[in-house]
Amino acid sequence: MSDTILQFDDVSVRYSGSITALSGVSLTVRQGEIAALLGGNGAGKTTLLKAASNLLPAERGRITGGRITFRGEDVTRTSPDAHIRKGLVPVLEGRRLFRSLTIEENLVSGAIGAGLRSADIRRGLEEVYSFFPRLKERRQSRAGLTSGGEQQMAAIGRGLMARPQVFLLDEPSMGLAPLVVAEIFETLSRLNRETGLTILVAEQNSAVALKHAAHAVVIGNGRSTITGLAADLAQRDDIREAYLGGASAPA
Template identity: 45%
Template sequence: MSRDASPASDGPPALRTTGVSAGYGAAGTAVTDLSLRVPQGQVVSLLGPNGAGKTTVMRAVSGLLGLHRGRLTGGRVELFGKDVTGARASQRVRAGLAQCLEGRMVFPGLSVAENLASGGHVRRYRGGALTEARDEVLTLLPRLGDLLDRKAGYLSGGEQQMLAIARALMSRPKLLLMDEPSLGLAPRIVEQVRDIIVSINEAGTSILLVEQNARMALSISGYAYLLEGGRVYAEGTPEALEQDNDIAAAYLGAGTAPVTPRGADS
């Protein structure tokens, strides 16, 4: 497959990484010379098998590598045209970035309302701004409005995932990183999560999506990168990736129905 194609957009992309390399001490390099971009207003997927380096990429973008004893060994990270390579995670949040971590990572001992409030902490809302932000989030995820007083640890897996997404949205991000949002969920709930991602994007938020469920991810993405061994193995539109027989067999399952990209005629 040609590697010349790239997603197009007016203005600087929401995210651009250039030649990013990162690793974890004695474990060696997990990501090597990785360049990708997320145009403003688009969903871009980052796909690949376990151990391909997808979560490391997310940590490099969000500034969380150090929390996992990792470090950036080369390259550059830009948010909306601004170099944030050396910026702290909190500074990146103020620049418009938020992340839904793999495994949901809600605070089980806190209520849904308290989890949501924690998501707006970096924004330092004053007056009624925190309540306004919460109301906006609950409009998108109304189920959580009935659960505000419930401890997050008592929620179902699907409800916890919705809470994780809602907490990230409390900072009103312009770019949302989503790491395996469908992991461990029943097919019916996966469809709900898919619809939520679409709604978030339609409201104007750019999204970088890491997913094992490649078919779901490609159905809502405008562009995708496939990682193998910490490097970009292939990239392109969902339609182009599907036309590559090797990629379709490895990532989409041989003999399955074609991916129907978002917005395509039914």
């Protein structure tokens, strides 16, 4: 389809040449939408996002079948840093902030990684603070001394500083209180509505992910098991029972 921006076609992944992590996963992400990738711990969600960013080689992993394309180009032909400059920006599980730097310094690092100039950095900070006012209040605080919710907001904000076209978000609800999770997802929805940012979010918390997504894919044991409109999947008893939206563990 002409509006497809990120495409996963029958993707299989192995680590160390022998450990199968994904086997035949397919997913279409269309420009300007929020798509959800659902699954339990160890289902393969993180592996799929890393494959899209071409981060697997650093962990002795590789795509062994199928293909992932970003704007029609095979993702394995582009380095991870070049992907960011082209607009495919991952926000990895665990936030991964520089704990000794301030919130604002962490935000600026996202812009520097994308090669942006000082004027763009200033505009980027203004935008991030408009979506996350709490970060503006804590901008001079060391990241390691802020709350888990503030750190997650800062990780998302750092990604925004790179001017993404597509956000790959890995478990943004992990370890956070329900009210904070709701606040973060409401902000992601606002970003999608107001800026057109395309988002692929991997989540165990199906309740919040399906509330904000247009469509979703459920994966289990490295395979696509269910695909459909998010509103339809949210009504299914098997989805609600399997992924009740509780606290998270690494994917």
